[in-house]
Amino acid sequence: MLGLGYIFTVVILVTTTPSVSADTKGYSLKYDIGKNLNVSIGNTLIFSHTPQSPMVFVGAGQLNFREFRGNFFINNYVEDRIGLPSFTVSEGTGNQDTIYFSYGNMVNLTMVLSSTNLHPLQVSVTISNPIFNDFWLRIVATPEEQVFGLGEQFSYLNLRHKNYPIWTREQGVGRNKSDIVTFFADKALAGGDYHTTYFPQPTFISDRKYYCHYDGTNYVEVNLQPLTFHEIYVNGDVGNFLFKTESSIKNLTQQLAKFLGLQPELPDWVYTGAILGVQGGTDVMLQRYKNAKKNGVPVSAIWIQDWAGVLKTSFGSRLFWDWKWNSTLYPDLKNKIKSLKDDGVRVLAYINPNLNTNGELFKQAAQGGYLVKNNSGQPYLTDFGEFYCGTVDLTSEAAKQWYKGVIQTNMIDLGLSGWMADFGEYLPPDGVVFQGNLTGREVHNKWPVAWAEVNRMAINERNVTGDVVFWTRSGGAGSGKYTTIMWAGDQNVDFSYGDGLPSTIPAALNLGMSGIGITHFDIGGYTTASQYKALGFALVRTEELLLRSAEAAIFTPMFRSHEGNQPKANVQFYSSEYIEKCFGRLASIFVHISNYTKNYVRDNALFGTPVQRPLFMEFPDDPTAWTITYQYMFGSDVLVAPVIESNVSTMNVYLPSGQWSYIWDSTDYTGSKFVTVNAPLGKPPAFFKKNSVWADVFSEIKTKFPLIPVPVTFSSTSKPGGNTNGVYRDSISVTLVLISLLRSIFI
Amino acid sequence: MLGLGYIFTVVILVTTTPSVSADTKGYSLKYDIGKNLNVSIGNTLIFSHTPQSPMVFVGAGQLNFREFRGNFFINNYVEDRIGLPSFTVSEGTGNQDTIYFSYGNMVNLTMVLSSTNLHPLQVSVTISNPIFNDFWLRIVATPEEQVFGLGEQFSYLNLRHKNYPIWTREQGVGRNKSDIVTFFADKALAGGDYHTTYFPQPTFISDRKYYCHYDGTNYVEVNLQPLTFHEIYVNGDVGNFLFKTESSIKNLTQQLAKFLGLQPELPDWVYTGAILGVQGGTDVMLQRYKNAKKNGVPVSAIWIQDWAGVLKTSFGSRLFWDWKWNSTLYPDLKNKIKSLKDDGVRVLAYINPNLNTNGELFKQAAQGGYLVKNNSGQPYLTDFGEFYCGTVDLTSEAAKQWYKGVIQTNMIDLGLSGWMADFGEYLPPDGVVFQGNLTGREVHNKWPVAWAEVNRMAINERNVTGDVVFWTRSGGAGSGKYTTIMWAGDQNVDFSYGDGLPSTIPAALNLGMSGIGITHFDIGGYTTASQYKALGFALVRTEELLLRSAEAAIFTPMFRSHEGNQPKANVQFYSSEYIEKCFGRLASIFVHISNYTKNYVRDNALFGTPVQRPLFMEFPDDPTAWTITYQYMFGSDVLVAPVIESNVSTMNVYLPSGQWSYIWDSTDYTGSKFVTVNAPLGKPPAFFKKNSVWADVFSEIKTKFPLIPVPVTFSSTSKPGGNTNGVYRDSISVTLVLISLLRSIFI
Known part of the structure; x- marks a missing residue:
């Protein structure tokens, strides 16, 4: 009778807090x-x-x-x-x-x-x-x-x-x-x-x-x-x-x-494929798109962060922070946007609330009094690395209206379907803002919300909410009212828990429990430091990281790549035909499950239930579920355990109580235990509830999306920096070895 | 008239505080x-x-x-x-x-x-x-x-x-x-x-x-x-x-x-040569001494830290903390001490207040109740790395008397003329001591003084003060009453300002202004970490560091070498005939100026004027003197600017007002300015006052102590680790290069 006894002890306790009317004490x-x-x-x-x-x-x-x-x-x-x-x-x-x-x-x-x-x-x-x-x-x-x-x-x-x-x-x-x-x-x-x-x-x-x-x-x-x-x-x-x-x-x-404040649903086009983060001008953009299509990548949008042009600095190429179409770098862009849209592909761009002093927008903003000021009443200029910027004063209604107009005229009217709305954290504490002559320090934490608000104002007024998307990284209480989707900012291009791919998981889960249930991250990470090679370790993106990261992105609401800050040092989805096909296969799985994803994005838009959820949110009575950080529930029916370490081909995964099916072989598991599953490159561990109404969708994956055959030339053509085994040399593991050695130097 | 006007403006203001008798207010x-x-x-x-x-x-x-x-x-x-x-x-x-x-x-x-x-x-x-x-x-x-x-x-x-x-x-x-x-x-x-x-x-x-x-x-x-x-x-x-x-x-x-509390004068024998830090048994000790003599090293003492034997651990060889003559490793030591003394050479050893649980002294101490206890009333055992120790309770008069007796019987009566009295800082905060059942936390800062006191009690009672020396590293207010000389502890074997040779200078100067005017340091530094080589930098002693460090030690009261914690990884004074001769030449200069040094050690013993003094102590009216950290006055008449960087052959030195003579070429300088002098290996920058009564002694150095000719085989035989140019790869300089590179990784 032990088995039955066990089952009967699973009791779900539901207690309710009586709702409180404002004229009685709820405490x-x-x-x-x-x-x-x-x-x-x-x-x-x-x-x-x-x-x-x-x-x-x-x-x-x-x-x-x-x-x-x-x-x-x-x-x-x-x-x-x-x-x-x-x-x-x-x-x-x-x-x-x-x-x-x-x-x-x-x-x-x-x-x-x-x-x-x-x-x-x-x-x-x-x-x-x-x-x-x-x-x-x-x-x-x-x-x-x-x-x-x-x-x-x-x-x-x-x-x-x-x-x-x-x-x-x-x-x-x-x-x-x-x-x-x-x-x-x-x-x-x-x-x-x-x-x-x-x-x-x-x-x-x-x-x-x-x-x-x-x-x-x-x-x-x-x-x-x-x-x-x-x-x-x-x-x-x-x-x-x-x-x-x-x-x-x-x-x-x-x-x-x-x-x-609840976030809206995402546009339907977001679910039709990958958003390709590329740059380099109209020709490069179209070539990348053409190759991607050829290699089976479903493409929802092309994201060109350098649409407003670039600057040459001693650090390399930087964006020109004067937010309007640069027709030299992107000739005929307006027409290309139209024809791509006819082809079912959107074009996305980039903006932030800072204006290069050498740009036209800076001059307009300075004349209009739309910039944060210094103590002398002049525009506060911030060094962003060999160029200076003014910051649009987001406490001034006039400035917000003006910048909203810039977004509308220069971006929405150009035909763009979205953009990265970057930054929002830099407001200098000693800057002087319009609102009550406050200092930056006093409004610093409001800034990200105001920045999202301006973007949303531009979209709402043009009636393109639900069709245009922007993604923000800075935020605060109330961001949900404005931002359409967050992204996790600038991960290091590594597997480190502190700052690499793994860190995107607690980021999404904590954000979900802070009122923001729709978020995603840069596929492949961002922060690259190839110059570290001289010290015996390289911070450059391997194809393993790119693909493991893309695997994880399947189980988020948006599948978007980024070339990183040193594109040439990093492996890109287009680095080889093989990688592009692998990337395309993963994007196709993202598309395949998109009705499921969309359902939970709607859940968040209506009820505030985050798309990515810690295990304990779905299984509060399971003590082990409360101890798991790097797995999550994607919606209610799918448990995901992304591979967040390099050089592994199996994963030890905790399954809460219930009947689970592994998407890669349909092996069934009874939960309340850890199980070890195969997870070679291309097969991110995910389990669906056997009784899910979505079970068919997930059980189809294993047959519909076979692994891409590895070409014989793989290792010699695709990996940068001579890193032939794809293993990021994690500094922690290197130094762990040293700890014991170091203990030896004392008498 | 400008010149004269300038001279007349140099006015020395002398104010006096009236002495206060105890029945009037001095404030x-x-x-x-x-x-x-x-x-x-x-x-x-x-x-x-x-x-x-x-x-x-x-x-x-x-x-x-x-x-x-x-x-x-x-x-x-x-x-x-x-x-x-x-x-x-x-x-x-x-x-x-x-x-x-x-x-x-x-x-x-x-x-x-x-x-x-x-x-x-x-x-x-x-x-x-x-x-x-x-x-x-x-x-x-x-x-x-x-x-x-x-x-x-x-x-x-x-x-x-x-x-x-x-x-x-x-x-x-x-x-x-x-x-x-x-x-x-x-x-x-x-x-x-x-x-x-x-x-x-x-x-x-x-x-x-x-x-x-x-x-x-x-x-x-x-x-x-x-x-x-x-x-x-x-x-x-x-x-x-x-x-x-x-x-x-x-x-x-x-x-x-x-x-x-004033420190006593040092024994005269200290000034007769180098104290050679060696280990490895009677034969090795005598062989080192013999070779040193052969190569012209004046030897005042041989310091054998392993006199009580060694332990093998996975970290390598460690001392056996049971403080008595180990006649296996040091056969016939008692007789050798006698014959060496006849030869004008002393033998020194090592002790600290911790006792290995496997030793006899631990058992005696535990039986006598002489150890710091834990909360359960048992001896407090501390892990020192694959062995455990008890700590002699220095708040207990009985324990102090017992340990004093150990020092007298096992060390002084053996004929030793001194020892390193190591440690004194480890008293665990949760240890329970005899005095009023206080915890370690309450008496922690008293511990070093009590440890020095025990050593001094042993010496005073045997009437060998002035003949026996011990050097301590831990201390506190009142240490001067007990310790005969401090040493600066465990420098890294490098030129780093944070922890290498340079750090010994502010250490000595601040200690001098805290009541302790007699101190010295390990020639060549101590903390070695050859295992760092895997990371692209080595923390091993080069011959350059050893010799620059010995140069600096000339202008301290005691000239003592240490092999460091990884003797085989470090260059030693005996690593080659050339190095030994260089080391001997520097020790000879130490001996040559010893009457001067002794004079200022006496000054400290009588009046509390430290031997090493910041420039501003001697030149308080010179504003530049207050800005100099890494030069010092050695006594009143000699200004020293040790070479504390690698790979330099000149030094920029500040000379306060007055007439100065450079010891290496007798060039005369008028002070109140920076001067650049030649300072190749072997010639530490030092200047004496032209009108010093000791001028002859210092002017003789340049002729009496010519540089040792460099043998043709030097670079291939003497330098460990393949570091053929003797330059320590300072991590700061490496990383400075990286800083500018790293700034490039942000958008």
Whole structure:
């Protein structure tokens, strides 16, 4: 009877939080003056205060920023930090209460608890003395509690045991401080850290089934390091914290996404093939397209980031940041866009909110007063590497309207069906913006949302929403209202967990639990550093990385390649006929399952359920599911475990409870265990639920898409840099060997 | 008249601080209740307090230590930190006043100002509420103020603009976080940082002509980063701060050394030649000595660190930490010591306060209860790399007496004339010591002083002070009372500023301004990592480093070689006849000037004037002298600028005002300018004052010590690792090239 007994113990507990009307309290406040104070939503304890262990601290100090090309060095010198032990309560009769915290006769803080239609608990904080510009709020935590979200977090899925600054910036190169790539990037002030991200957001979801959202754009730190509390730091005026409980992580995710704003569905054409990231002019573009078609690549669009022309610098070729069609590099583009569209292929371009001082748009913007200014009232010029740019002031309605018009006239009216809407993180802290003469520092975290908004305004006004797509990397709370799709920014062209292909998975999953359920990444990664070869390791894209990355992209909403910042050093989808055919086969699988994908993109657009989901979102009762970072559910029915290591041909995959079928051989598995499957190049591990209504679609893959035969000339023609076995020499593995050696140098 | 005018403007200002008797106030206290409070000594403002900018802060938090083989990872989580704005004063009638600082009705702190015979200002702090275990004191600073001392600081001479934790520990490998050696050492938890040192001391000397000494052994941080104040943090009971002004840095240094305890003079035999660091048994030792004599090396002593035997581990050969003569490895040692002594040569050995669990001494110590214990009352065992040790409890008088006896019986009575008294920094924070059942954390910073004390007790009691020498690397305030000479610990075998030969200079100069004027270093450095070769750089000693290092050692009180931790990977003084002759020539110069050296060692023993002095100590009115870190005055009459870079044959040297003669060609220079001199291998730049009474001694060097002719076979026989040009490939220069390359990888 053991088997049956086991089955019957799988009980799904569903609890519901009663919906709260605005004139009743959705929270409970219990206290004993001088002793303790507790605030809960239902059974979920949120705050616990005693004089010995206060829940609020105020402080004063200096928060300083240094910036270098989007990398920020933040120093917070806290001179005073005072826990407020004493409290009194003024209980409200309606939907709110007021707590007065104090420290003797010196510090007073007013905390208003209230319930709103959407949030059973809203916490509003005001500090009486303006000298205190620092605030810390402690939320009850258990040592084993898991926390997710905080925007697009690349390093971890469970975010506990680290402190997370919330400040949009370059993700940084490397990101793992113990990786030698980061070591060298740090020397150029370009290195990242575990928390650096284009899209931080002061919102987290706890496995205690509540979310906490700080409703402001100040500089914030979310410290998840302590064992018994989470501590949120806010610099400047404090404002509101919002809390909500739900019966499940999925419900929390959906409610959060609805509250912050839902993304629209993607245009249908996105699902018709690969978006080819190419450049070099009209002829090259058409040639790449022709070859791709010849080699069986289904093409949905051609993306030409250099549509506005290029500059020659000592660093090599750079884009000319003056956003209009460059008819020298792209002769006859307007007509080609039309004829390609007739052929079912779109053309996409590139824009960012910075304008090269040598361009026409800069002059217009400067004359119109549309640029962020410096302290002298002149346009703030930023060095982007042998050229300077002004930044469109996204706090000025006039500037936004003007830039919206630029997008409409120069891009949409040209016939473009989309673009990369790049950057949005660089707003210099000492820049002066239109809005209330604020400094960049005060609006820095709003910038990405405003940047997405301008793009969306341009599209909506032209009534092309649903046909035109733009992809952003920077973001913040509310980005979902504007952006059509995110992308994961500039991965290193490697398999590193800190900054390579693997990092796109926690990025997508945390973003999904922050209200953004539609995202994708550059196939093959971006950041290339062939110059490292002199040091014994190369950061160049191998064909293995390109193809493993394309495999993973099948199970995302958009399949788009990028040549990277050093196109010639990298393997490209067009590097050989064989690679192109492999790439085409993977793109074809993306197209094959697109109705499934589209279904879940719609799910996100309607309900806020992210397309890519952590295992525990679908299997919350499975303890092992909570420990898995690098697998995910693609929709409800497909479990994906992309190959994120080099030189492997099998994968050990965890399958939650249920009946699963492996897409590559239709072997059936009963879940609640780890299984090992074959995963040679070309066969990304994915399993579908046997009882899925989509089972036929997925079971067809293995026969419809046979592997491309490997040509005998493969290894000698396709691999750059003499790297003949396709293995990226991971610095971690090299240095692990050294650790034991190094231990020997002490007496 | 311009020339004469210039001369007459050189006015030496001499101010004197009146000596203070204990019943008058040596400081002045001025205040206006509610507004401000100032404390000065003479014209030197020490404290300045306003309610807006308080001089004292109290706090509460958790200070946590993690340890790995003497490397400590310290985390100070400050939960509360409160500036105390309000004050009242109770003026004393005698030699003291009391200030009561407070924050509203919540925090009270009592600060007693007093004058003692030695210190015009003593500051004693008591906090009323024991919950506050953190304290910060601010001392007035000017933005351009320079600060020196803090014990043995390796990275900077002027210590401003950094924070310095005071916690004795391994100096760490690398020490410059932007050096790739540190990067790899960090992976083994062995990396250092700018402040890590065996000998930190909470004492600094300001160019505002005062010193500040914190008279306690708690964990302290001295934050010299802020522009307008220095801030001293103390964890635990606060205790006393002592301040003294003097008319000059030299006087301050002398007063400080006298207060903390003066070192004795060195034995005369130290000046008779090189101390040869060799190992491998009696035969090897004697053979090394014989060859050295043959090649003209004057030998004062032979230092055999492996006198107690060795262990084989997977790391290679390690010393057997059971401190008694190993007659297997060193047969007939006792007789050889006698006959060598007859030959004018001493024998030196090695000891540290840790005992291998497999040794006899460990068993004796465990039985006697002489070891540091763990929480269970058992001997605390520390992993030193495939062997475990107990640590002699230096807080127990019985244990000290016992270990003193071990030194006397096993070392002095064997005929040894000295030893390296290694370690002293590892006391684990969670160890339990005899004294008041305190934890290691509370007595950690006392440990090095207690370790030196045991060695000195052994010597004094046997009446061999002045004949027996021991050299320590760990230290703290009061080490001068016990240690006979310090050494600079484990330099990397390179020319790096962070951790190589150059770092020994600021180390000696800061130590000199912390009360310890007699120190030296391992000729050739210690930390070797030949295993790095796989990564494109080797950390192995070249003959250039060995010889440049020996050149620098001429101008220190003791000339001692070390084979390093990987003897076979390093060039040694005995690696070839040519090198040995070169080494012998340099040792001969050390002997030649030894009466001069001895004179200044005596100066230190009597007056506390360090042997090695920063330029500004001798030339305080010369602004350029204050900017020079890597030159020093050796005594009063000789200026030394050791060659601390590889592959150079000239040096640019700053000469303060006066008439100088270059030792290698007797060219005369008028100072107050930079001069460039020839400095090929074998000719360390040094200048003597033309009017020095020692002029003859130094002018003889150029003729008495001609360079050793380079043999034709030199490059092929003497250089390890195929490094044929003797240039250490400095990682900094390699990576500097990469920085500009790396900047190219961003769009």
